[in-house]
Amino acid sequence: MEGFKYMAPGPGNSMSSTKNKPMPAADFSTPEDRLGVIPRAVSCLFDSVGADTSRRFNIRCSFVQIYKEQAYDLLNPTSIVMAGGAESQRRNAKPGQVAAGALRMRWSKTEDFYLENLFKVECGSAEEVMNAFKHGVQNKMMASHRLNAASSRSHCLFTLYIDSSPMGSPNEVISSRLSLVDLAGSERGSSTGATEGRLRDESVAINKSLFTLRQVITCLTTSQAHADAAATAQAAGGPAPPPGFSHIPYRDSKLTQLLKNSLGGNSLTMMIACLAPVDTFYEENLSTLDYASRTKRITNQVAVNEDPKTKLIRELRAEVAFLRHQLAVLQGTQPGVAAMMMQGSGPGPGSGTKSGIPQAPRAGGSRGGPP
Secondary structure: OOOOOOEEEOOOOOOEEEEEEOOEEEOOOOOOHHOOOHHHHHHHHHHHHHHOEEEEEEEEEEEEEEEOEEEEEEEOOOHHHHHHHOHHHHOOOOOOOOOOEEEOOOEEEEEEEOOOOOOOEEOOHHHHHHHHHHHHHOOOEOOOOOOOOOEEOOOOEEEEEEEEEEOOOOOOEEEEEEEEOOOOOOOOHHOOOOHHHHHHHHHHHHHHHHHHHHHHHHHHHHHHHHHHHHHHHHHHOOOOOOOOOOOOEEEEEEEHHHHHHHHOOOOOOOOOOOOOOOOOHHHHHHHHHHHHHHOOOOOOOOOOEEEEHHHHHHHHOOOOOOHHHHHHHHHHHHHHHHHHHHHHHOOOOOOOEEEEEEOOOOOOOOOOOOO
């Protein structure tokens, strides 16, 4: 996803460290033609924003790391310092507890699942976004094991928040979100050598969150298949199929909580499956392909994210434009009737009408008056 090359721990390399143990460090001198998905997506986004001169854009970014079921803000210096200063608490945090420096997961009706006090950096160019991204990459948890000299020990979510409005109407805001997710790969202790200590605990946390993600995907695909089968049976007049899953276990992992909108909400989602071209990893490749095939069967209902007041204003403007068009057509075909309507002439034949044309009811409904 990043496209950066990592330098393995060794003498002469400049790298970050955790608890006096060196970690692999990213090399940001990667040529442009070798960059990964995230740098290319950021560049493409700002190219599109620069080409649109009819709207005003405000872009912010955040960078979250999910390490051992704890969410850390990679762009907030305070969170990083607290996490680094209480490393033993972070590594030994029990499920359900919030470690030092970690962010609390919250839920609201408007935002769904979100991280409290998440730091969002406002960026005016692709270079500023990439600078923030590189700063976060330097704070990621990395380690070396038997199969990978630079192994990511966490899941990372780099999110871009895009708010746009027309130049002449700054209050009509449309909000969008681009989430770029880098999932850590599943691991077998017998293959990686992570059979004890910190690496084992990290592998267990990674595999647990990926298992929960698999459960969520399975429930969503089963529910989607049941809905399709029920619609087909109803159209054919046959019996309804047995019910599918009514509960989606989003809450079982922080990863699935943060990916709820991407998996089964109001989003267009693309999954890139990474395979190893080696017979040794046949089962892992098969499991990854099963992930991808199930994800492909999920259908989301995509809609524009806009403020309810903005939506009402837009609909009323469209209705006014439609009524003006009808009035213009009426003026061309029946000039006399149209003129009477414009002048507010007296009532014509029929109750509650003017010139024989029914009138729209007033707001608040009809009220009884004196006889």
